[in-house]
Amino acid sequence: MVPMPRRTATPSCPCGLPAPYDNCCGRYHSGVAAAPTAEALMRSRYTAFVRLDAPYLLRSWHPRTRPVEPLELDPGMRWTGLEVLETSGGSAFHSAGTVTFRASYRGGAIHERSRFERVDGAWVYVDGEFIGD
Template identity: 65%
Template sequence: MSRRTTEPTSPCPCGLPATYAQCCGRLHSGQAAAATPEGLMRSRYAAFAVEDEAYLLRTWHPRTRPPGIGFDGGMRWTGLEILGTGEGSAFHRTGTVTFRARYTEGGRPGSLHEHSRFERVDGAWVYVDGDIGE
């Protein structure tokens, strides 16, 4: 398991105005759980940024979970923009998040646009799958 060093006092990679320890770090360590699909999406983005494979696998739906995460050592995640959400309240069993994630790879900028689906499993939000867009 490879992991990038992230200081607890560093800004959280998810883009919210909090430190990593106050924000997604609490979810990654298991001290808290995401209350909404957007919260889970943000924490999963941050987990990709810090290369936390255990968290990503733990928050992936069992029926779609891959055996492992293949992190690209030359890729750096540089920003997350939430474009929209659907359902995902305390009264829903499913939810969606549309986002754009920015990265650099080999010094060249790029972005990933995805419409992601989430479900509750044993009361916890998990990532199911997503449609990659332009």
């Protein structure tokens, strides 16, 4: 009897959606596509933190609130999951939107309401407000 080859599952994107990274947030990170909604941009930014992709985080940040100093991401930070709790606006029909989420990491979580706007047709992160649990 010849053994059947094992199927290797393609891991889903770190953002929590079931698609593989390359078909999900990877498209936005590489510049092949732009995030179509504020939620998609927020998910792609979470994934950029997971993957330590500081250039993408800066590119997707609003020019008026983007840090001047280089981003220093902690390679020891272990992100463990993303939960989108609420969205308001942020669709193809809006110029602004908010996304409330919880991003978990080993040892804790961040609960934030992020604001997004369109700049030249593309969604960008403006700022966020931490929410106490």
